[in-house]
Amino acid sequence: MSRSRRAAGCLVLLTLTLGVLPGPAPSAAAPMSASAAPSDPAAPSSWRPGTGTGPDRAARTTRGVTLLTGDQVVLAGDAVSVTPGEGRDRIAFTRYEDSGHQYVVPDDALALVASGALDRRLFDVTGLADAGYDSAHGVPLIVEYRAQEGSSQRLRAGVRKAGARLTRTVPGLRMAAVRAARGAAAPLWSQLTERAAHSGKRQLAAGVSRIWLDAKLEVSDDVSVPQIGAPTAWEAGYTGTGVKVAVLDTGIDDTHQDIAARVAEKENFTTAPDTTDLVGHGTHVASIVAGDGAASGGRYTGVAPGASLLVGKVCVDRGCQESAILAGMEWAAPRARVVNMSLGGTDSPGLDPLEEAVNKLSATYGTLFAVAAGNTGRDQDVGTPASADAALAVGAVDAGDALTDFSSRGPRAGDGAIKPDITAPGAAIVAARSKDSELEPVDGTKAYAALSGTSMATPHVAGAAALLAQQHPDWTGEQLKDALMGSAKPNPALSAHAQGAGRVDIARAVGQSVTVSPPSLSLGTTSWPHEDDQPLTRTLTYRNTGALDITLDLTTTATGPDGKAAPDGLFTVSPSRLTVPAGGRAEAEVTTDTRVDSATGLFSGAVVARSGDTTVRGVLAVTKAHESHPLTVKVLDRDGEPATGSFVTLLDIDRGEGRYLYAPGGTGTVDVRPGRYHLDVHVATAAADGSYDHTVVVQPLKPVTGADTVVLDARKGTPVTVASPRKGATSALAGVGVVRTAPSGASVSSLVTAGSFARLQTADLRAGKGAGKGALPADAGTLTSVVRSSWARLGEDGTFTDTPYDYELAWVVRGRFLTDFRARAKRGDLSKVTHVIHNDRPDERTAALWTYAFPREGGSAAGPNIRFRATGKRTVHYSARDVAWHLVFNRFNAQGQSEFQQWGAPLTLKAGGKKEIRWGHGPLGPSFADQRSRVFASVRRRGDTLMFHTPPFADQDPGHTGFSLADSGRTRLWRDGRLLADVPYPFYDAQGPVPAAEDSYRLETSVDRGGQGYTTSTSVRAAWTFRSRHTTGDDWTSLPVTAIRFTPELRQDNSARAGHRMVLPVVLQRQPGAPESDVRDLSVEVSYDDGATWTTVDVRRTGDPARWRAELLSPRGKGFASLRAKLADTDGNTAEYTVTRAYGLR
Structure with a gap:
């Protein structure tokens, strides 16, 4: 059946994702991607389109395998457990999936497998089990020995000593077939390999050149096509x-x-x-x-x-x-x-x-x-x-x-x-x-x-x-x-x-010669109550392309929402026997009767037609709606007329489910389940001159027990008044928001903004005397109101560009929706922040500071987009109570495109306080900022999914994360030397599947932007190595990576004085939440010829283990300094940073 966008009545229902706050600006719709899945199907995405290797293969039974090393592996479906062999308790194992097979490789075999000396198939536990090489039968080997005198004899002796069997020799190829039963595997491993004297790692024993699995080959196609x-x-x-x-x-x-x-x-x-x-x-x-x-x-x-x-x-x-x-x-x-x-x-x-x-x-x-x-x-x-x-x-x-x-x-x-x-x-x-x-x-x-x-x-x-x-x-x-x-x-x-x-x-x-049309019948949804449902009947047409008539026996089968068989009578088919003539067609009717006593929910099944070896199925589905009642929503504007085009937010308080309702004609009906609901709507009332009055109407607690109507009436609105904080200031933005949170934690939020409060009103429709001032019942969740206000100087051009002052204000009202709101910003409630803008470009650019007020309950209230010259300093006064501020600095090129962006961590200010924030303060590079930020760098793992996000242009502020237009860039991830991910842009996060076992990883990010006209931080390179293994729980685990941050004092054009000695502070910024580790070694180098030559500089600890200090003597004359540093900690993790043209010299 075809679909309609409209639900019953004339309301359009759009499912609302709860508890997710929008970003500062709309982004382009994401492009469609090729539908290849990641190797862990639970991972949100593959590393790049098409590179996923698929989910764990489903085993049909629990099977045990003894590895060549003597370790025991149990394969149960996609679950793998490992028991180390005797004396191998300290050995770690790498588990990964490839082509639907599970691999388990002990640490002491990894290097041999990687070098090709040891056949990888010896650790393919799925393949070994499928081939019958389980613990009871042992793993057969082919051992190649070297062309050295005595090699064959030494192999024979070692096999015999291990208690294994030499089953065949092929002298012309210097190969021997060896089979070890379970008890002989570990001794055979000891005979075929030995520890290297210089490293202690396992290597092949003297005289042995390679070891393979003596595999079973089949003269047949891949399984999926025969399947x-x-x-x-x-x-x-x-x-x-x-x-x-x-x-x-x-x-x-x-x-x-x-x-x-x-x-x-x-x-x-x-x-x-x-x-x-x-x-x-x-x-x-x-x-x-x-x-x-x-x-x-x-x-x-x-x-x-x-x-x-x-x-x-x-x-x-x-x-x-x-x-x-x-x-x-x-x-x-x-x-x-x-x-x-x-x-x-x-x-x-x-x-x-x-x-x-x-x-x-x-x-x-x-x-x-x-x-x-x-x-x-x-x-x-x-x-x-x-x-x-x-x-x-x-x-x-x-x-x-x-x-x-x-x-x-x-x-x-x-x-x-x-x-x-x-x-x-x-x-x-x-x-x-x-x-x-x-x-x-x-x-x-x-x-x-x-x-x-x-x-x-x-x-x-x-x-x-x-x-x-x-x-x-x-x-x-x-x-x-x-x-x-x-x-x-x-x-x-x-x-x-x-x-x-x-x-x-x-x-x-x-x-077979019989087909059915349509092969799928979706019978829609029947409304509650179901006692008066009318049976739905549809026609199935059977066609016979054969030369003989065929008689089909027709039956139905169905299951309910609980997976159990549906009750008799839900689906019936008539006739029960149907003859389809040769070259012709015949029809049957299938009926669903949802009056039968059954649960509510989704039912699906099939009409099955059989005749001998011929079986034709047509699938069926119907939905029996849960108990629900029609809720009619009427929206009236300030003139009492239907408010056409209204957008209503609806939250089911008891179930934590939210929806948006769009009522084109100002009224409509939607079926809802019994319970309590929150509704809010922004009502725009048109004036004769084409302008609008705005009213935010809230019904925070509407019980529904049967058919009901709620009227969201803008005529009940009261003014919102916010006085100017400064003589001569003009309102740049006026906003009212509401955050409604259900007891489950799910929430909906909305914000209405206008140029001023002169035409903005609010209404709380809660029933009862004094409803607008009383608290909600304890079991009804929370309600938070936000008033957002911005004030600045209006220029002669009618804009706020380059305003000498800016007031960003917010008030939070908890427990009710605000009505009759009046406020004036007091000097003692504000905090003064001076923003210092660093810019290495010789030409002028414009910039903007996006400001977001975030109440602790959620939701956000954005400020205006006020442009200013991307140089010098800018002073902004912020409300210092009730909210945290999230700031985003944007610099725009001549075409108006954002060319440089910095995201800040949440800013909690002190009333009456002062603060300075620098933006674009070089040298730039990846920084593991405060993870409370809306955007932050991170390298994390959840289960067997690893994600990274390494924005490469953070400035010196430890809470900033930065982006820039660039010429080229990419981020790559390796596991044990094998490339897992290659992301062409390093500006966004990627995530993908990794093996469960502990292993070493290397993450590299690089970006070049010199062609964009920048003169400093023209190239940024960073690399981290760390170890990681499977994590438990639903939370992301921060991995042990560290940012190396250079924080010298620089002018606002990101330059230092040439020919003078300068201090170079080096800050080591561990990713928040990652386990701490002491620094084992830190080296710093400087180059004054764009990296052609490097000079090591002395770097010393300070009293703070995360802060180090070096001194540089720069050459005379204009130029640039490039910086490079390498870090190693006591746990074996490393970091390397290179910033070409980190700062200028003049």
Whole structure:
């Protein structure tokens, strides 16, 4: 069924994210990204689009493995536990996942594995268990010995001494097959390796050159293609020959052996110069569709190896722009029978451009769009355009047909329709690797990579559709969708909202002649109470393309919100037996009757049609609404007329759920559950001259027990009066805000601002005498009101630019919404702050200080955007009671673009006090600022997800975090020398999966900005090394990284006096919350030729262990000083900082 943006009545309901404060300025909509999941599906995102390696593979039983080292590993599903062998209690273990396999590597084997001397597969506990090399049978080895006299004999003796068996020798290759039972593993490890005298690390014993797993090889394809039945379709003669499949993705490596002959046409819809696949995602996806497996001897053959590929590049490494996607869709639809779109974005109620395009192009050209459902792993979160009616939305399952943790689930946002439509294998799928990408290769070859995600599941379905399209060249995309969904194999443990019709089964699809249309029936939501519900009946049409009539037995099956079987009578089908003539059709009717006694919530099921080996399923869903009552909201303006276009905030106090209600006509009705509600609205009343009066109306406690009406009447408003703090000052901003918090902690907040308070009023509609002054009941949460006011001098140009004074004021009223509010700022309530602006540019720039008042209860009240010259000093008076101030300094270039930005930590001021704050005070570099700031640098870990955020242009203030326009930059993360993440811009945070075991990490960030016209801090480099392992709990853990901050006294142009001695303070800023550690070594160097040569300077401790001191003697004449420092602490963590042209000399 199609969706409407409107709910019952005429209110539009938008789900409200609670407790999240908005930033200072709106940002551009995030680009869509390729739908590959991270290796930990619980991680919010992968390190970069397409580089995730997938979730842990689901084991079917608990299995034990004895490693070559003698350590015991138990593999239970995706959980791994390790018991060190005898005498190995101090050994640590590295655990990680790759291509769906769990690896456990002891520390004393890491170097050997890294060097290639020891086969990595010896520590692939999933692979060992799958191969039957469990603890009972031991691990078989192949040992290569050196071409030295006596090597073979020494190996034989060592094996015998360890109690292991030499099962085969291959003298011509200097190899021997060795097998050790469980008890002999540790002694054999001791015989095959030894400690290096100089380092104490394990190395191969004398005479041994390499050790491999004696692995089992199989003459067969990768598991995912047989899993969906593709070989059966091939045997029937269907390989996709003559069918064109378009892949809209990140491009293609058309030199890859698997797909070179399959690419028929390419088109680039991005700003990139060509269709080269730098990400690797598109190549991987394309080969799942139609790769012939040539580079693997056929092992990694795609689903439809005979199909032709039309490649449309619509994504680059930073995402997929909607306009590019739309252009690609338009190009592909008339050319291809099937379009694969392994991409997506957040869906919302109503049609967006991509959904509309899918529906329209499908209808116009008969094309089938197979689209990835998304990788959030959340309910009601299938992305767009998979959410389109015509799209075949694809979720992901593992090799055992279990839904992956990352696969997004339905129902669809807005109307509860069934999405996804179908599932396919998407966990650790090995497919072609683009040679131009940085994807990690697998199996010792650069030809293939393993990725996980609904991106990988989708091309399995697109390939299956190509096989079916070859079989039925006259079928439309809708008919292909009917057949694929009707023949899918369901997982009985999953609802239709999680899996749609089930896992694609192309063998059944090509082997049976009956389809059902529509294959999915979403019957909507029935309103409470349900005793008077009317049964809903829909028609199912069965088509028979076979040469013989077929008689089908029809039954229904369904489950409820608790996962148990739905009551009899909820879904029925008539007739129970239906004959479909050869080449014809027949109809059945399915009815849902929600009057039956059952729980409320989501119900899903299927109509199952069977005849012998033929099984056709049509999935069903209906929602029985919880007890709810119509709440009519009427909004009246100051003239008593309906306030059209009103935006109402609604908070369910008892459940902590918030919504926004948009009433275009000033009135509307919404169904709500019994309970207590908060409502507030900003009512704008138009005057004859086109200006507006503003009223904030609040109903903080509205009980609902049945059908009810609430009138939000602006006529009940009273004035808000704030007197000028200074003679001649003009109001630059007037604001009133409200923060309403439920007992659960969930909150909604709103703020209304105007130029002055002259036309701004407030109203509290709480029932009862003196309601506006009394406290809320103790169990009703809290209510906080905020008044925000700014005053400055108005210039002749009608702006506040370069005002010589600025007053930023705020008042907080707790426990009620303010009415009849009157205030005047008193000198003793204010704090004077002098802002000193550092700027190395010779030309003038404008700047602004964004100011935000934050009550402790949440919410924020922003100030005006007053511009001033980006030099000199600026004095601002702030209210010093009730609020913390968050300040953001912005400098703008001639085009008005923000070119330099500094975020400050929350500022709590003292009444009557004075303070100086410097902005842009060089040298600049990454700083681990106060984490109470709205934006701060951090390197943290939660479980097995690691995140970093390293803004590179913080100034000397320890609470500042900084950004700048730059020429280039990137941040990289390595684990034990292996690159995990490469983020092209270092200005934003990234997060991704890491192994659970403790290991060493190196994080590097670099940025160059000399081409932007800056003369100081033109290049910033920073690197940190640290160790990290799995953390427990839901909180982020700060990792042991330290910022090295240079804090010399500089002029406001960030220069020092040339030819003079100067003190260089060095401040070591440990990340807040990270474990402390003493400094083992700190070195500082200076360069006066932009880093061509460096001179070490003496740096000494002060009384504060975080503060050090060096002295520099700068050369005469104009120039620049560059600084470099290296830090090592007693726990082995290090930091390195280099700032080119840290400051000027003159």
